[in-house]
Structures are given as C-alpha cells and as structure tokens.
Amino acid sequence: MNMKKNKLTVVVIILSVTFLSLIGYSANRGKMSFVENGVGVTINSVQGLFYDSLYKISSSFQFITNVSKVKTQNEELRKSNSKYQSKALEYSASIKENERLRSMFKFSELKDQYNYVGADIIGISGNSFTDGFIISEGEDKGIKKGMIAMTGEGLVGQVTSVGNNWSIVQSLSNKNIAVAALVHRTRDNNGIVKGYTDKNNKPLAEIDRLSLDSGVKKGDVIETSGLGGIYPAGIQIGKVLSVHEDKGEVMKSAIVQPYVDFSKIEEVFIVIPKNPREIKY
Known part of the structure; x- marks a missing residue:
C-alpha cells in the first residue's frame, strides 16, 4: 500500500x-x-x-x-457539574439549618428562664414517628422524663424515656400526649390538645373542651397555655383546620394541623428549666 x-x-x-x-x-x-x-x-x-x-x-x-477532545471536555464538565450540585445541596441544607436555629434563637430570647439542648434524631421508637423517636442526648445533658421537645416551628412532644446518652420523645400526634392549650386570637385557655388521625391516617391534632361560646374558627393559631406548669406558655402548636360543636357535651372541638411535620424533622431542642423546682414533671 x-x-x-x-x-x-x-x-x-x-x-x-x-x-x-x-x-x-x-x-x-x-x-x-x-x-x-x-x-x-x-x-x-x-x-x-x-x-x-x-x-x-x-x-x-x-x-x-x-471527538476525543469533546469527550474529555464533556467528562470534565460532568465532574464539575456534579461538584457544583453537591455544593448547592450543602448550601441549601446550611440555609435551612440557619433558619431553624434563627427561629429557635428568637424563642429562647423570649423564654430565657429555660436552657435548650439540641439533639439529633437517630431512630424511631416503634413503627413510625407517631409512636416516638430516639434522640442523641440524655441524662448526661440534664434531660429528664417529662421535659418538652420542640423546634423553631413549634411543639414536637414530650420526653418519655431517658438513658445516659439517649432519650425517647413521643410526638404530639401520639394520643398518649395531652397539652394544655389556648386559642391565640380569642385567648380561650381551657383547651386540651391530643393526637388525632383522620380517615386517611394523616397524623393531626385535636383541641377539645372549648366552651360552646368560644369564637374559635378556621385558621386560628393554637399554642401552649402554660397551665399545669409542664409546657412553657407560648409555644406554637398548629393551625385550626375545622371547628365542631358537641351540644351533648356542651363544648366545641377543633382539628389542628401541627406546624411541625413529624416525619421530616432532623433535630429537636429539649426545654430544660434553669430552676427545676418551678416545674413539676
């Protein structure tokens, strides 16, 4: 050739x-x-x-x-794009974390008679979050049974078991949890919030024992009343979805959408009184 x-x-x-x-x-x-x-x-x-x-x-x-150059360039662009996507996810996670911490900081400034211990959620206690979840802190950080768990969005639930470096928290959607609550707008403060599940098994909450003349309505904000000395007053619980009258029981009740999505939270803050003698668990 x-x-x-x-x-x-x-x-x-x-x-x-x-x-x-x-x-x-x-x-x-x-x-x-x-x-x-x-x-x-x-x-x-x-x-x-x-x-x-x-x-x-x-x-x-x-x-x-x-073709060889283009292939090399495409591979370099793919790696670069993957790196930037990873950085974007980290940045987004950092922003969300900062927002949560900022909300919590605002609450802690208003309620400075308490200390707040942050804890990560490390497992589920039971079949789902409605049964409870395990957090990464316990007695070594001063956590005791009966203390309150919350996030910057609102009330999560209550500590029900404590180990040396772990605890179990039952969320507000659990029917074993009862919280003294009030309607923020009307100041009706004789309500009790408990866990509630709708016909679609969606975890919600219900406030009952409101008087028949209560002005509660859809969209009202429900928060802790502080009665009973267990839950600090002013922690947001959720927003009213619907109101129901029970004339036989001579009271009103309302279905509440909790502000906290219990299936998506990653960490909680345990509310610890600076003077434990003021709080009875």
Missing part, C-alpha cells in the same frame, strides 16, 4: 514539473498547443484527486481528534 502511494507521489511530482515547464514555455508563446492543453488537464485532474484524498484523510484525522 505504501509502495503504491510512493509511486503515485513520484508520478504527480514528475507531471507537476512537466506542467510547470510547459507553462513557462507557453507563456512566451501566448497560446498552448493541443498537446500542452491535454497534458495540463490530466495533471490538474491527478493533482485534484491527490489533494482531495489528502484533505479527506486530514479532515478525518481532525474529526477523530476533536
């Missing part, structure tokens, strides 16, 4: 030299002969074919080289 290419190259060179000689000779005569013109056409055809072949080979080589 190489020998054929070498022979073709030699032929083209000879024809080119011959053609140049004819051009020089013809230039002095002003007009080509029939033979000279035929030779020129032949040489030009061979040169065109040879150049076209070389151009195609060169273009193919450049294409292969470019």
Whole structure:
C-alpha cells in the first residue's frame, strides 16, 4: 500500500514539473498547443484527486481528534457539574439549618428562664414517628422524663424515656400526649390538645373542651397555655383546620394541623428549666 502511494507521489511530482515547464514555455508563446492543453488537464485532474484524498484523510484525522477532545471536555464538565450540585445541596441544607436555629434563637430570647439542648434524631421508637423517636442526648445533658421537645416551628412532644446518652420523645400526634392549650386570637385557655388521625391516617391534632361560646374558627393559631406548669406558655402548636360543636357535651372541638411535620424533622431542642423546682414533671 505504501509502495503504491510512493509511486503515485513520484508520478504527480514528475507531471507537476512537466506542467510547470510547459507553462513557462507557453507563456512566451501566448497560446498552448493541443498537446500542452491535454497534458495540463490530466495533471490538474491527478493533482485534484491527490489533494482531495489528502484533505479527506486530514479532515478525518481532525474529526477523530476533536471527538476525543469533546469527550474529555464533556467528562470534565460532568465532574464539575456534579461538584457544583453537591455544593448547592450543602448550601441549601446550611440555609435551612440557619433558619431553624434563627427561629429557635428568637424563642429562647423570649423564654430565657429555660436552657435548650439540641439533639439529633437517630431512630424511631416503634413503627413510625407517631409512636416516638430516639434522640442523641440524655441524662448526661440534664434531660429528664417529662421535659418538652420542640423546634423553631413549634411543639414536637414530650420526653418519655431517658438513658445516659439517649432519650425517647413521643410526638404530639401520639394520643398518649395531652397539652394544655389556648386559642391565640380569642385567648380561650381551657383547651386540651391530643393526637388525632383522620380517615386517611394523616397524623393531626385535636383541641377539645372549648366552651360552646368560644369564637374559635378556621385558621386560628393554637399554642401552649402554660397551665399545669409542664409546657412553657407560648409555644406554637398548629393551625385550626375545622371547628365542631358537641351540644351533648356542651363544648366545641377543633382539628389542628401541627406546624411541625413529624416525619421530616432532623433535630429537636429539649426545654430544660434553669430552676427545676418551678416545674413539676
């Protein structure tokens, strides 16, 4: 194959030299002969074919080289894009964490008679979050049974079991938890909030024992009243979804959507009184 290419190259060179000689000779005569013109056409055809072949080979080589470069560039872009996506997720998580801490800080400033111990949720106690969950702090941080768990969004529940470096918290959606509560707008403060599950098994809460003349309505905010000395007053619980009258029991009740999504929380703050003698658990 190489020998054929070498022979073709030699032929083209000879024809080119011959053609140049004819051009020089013809230039002095002003007009080509029939033979000279035929030779020129032949040489030009061979040169065109040879150049076209070389151009195609060169273009193919450049294409292969470019494909390799593009592939490398795409791989670098993919890695870079993956890195930026990871950074964006970290940034988003940091923003959300800062928002949670900011909300908690505002509450702690208003309720400075308490200390607040942060704890991560490390497991579920039971079949779901409605049964309770395990947190990463316990007696070694001053946590005791009966203390309150909350986030910056509102009330989570109550500590029901304590170990040296772990505790179990039952959420507000558990029917075993009862919280003295009031309607923020009307200040009706004789309500009790308990866990409630709707027909679709959605975990909610219910406030009952409200008087029939209570002005509670859809959209009202329910919060802890502080009665009983267990739950600090002013912790938001949720928003009223619907109101119901029970004339036989001579009272009103309301279904409440908790502000905290118990299935999505990642950490809680345990409310610890600075003077434990003021609180009876």
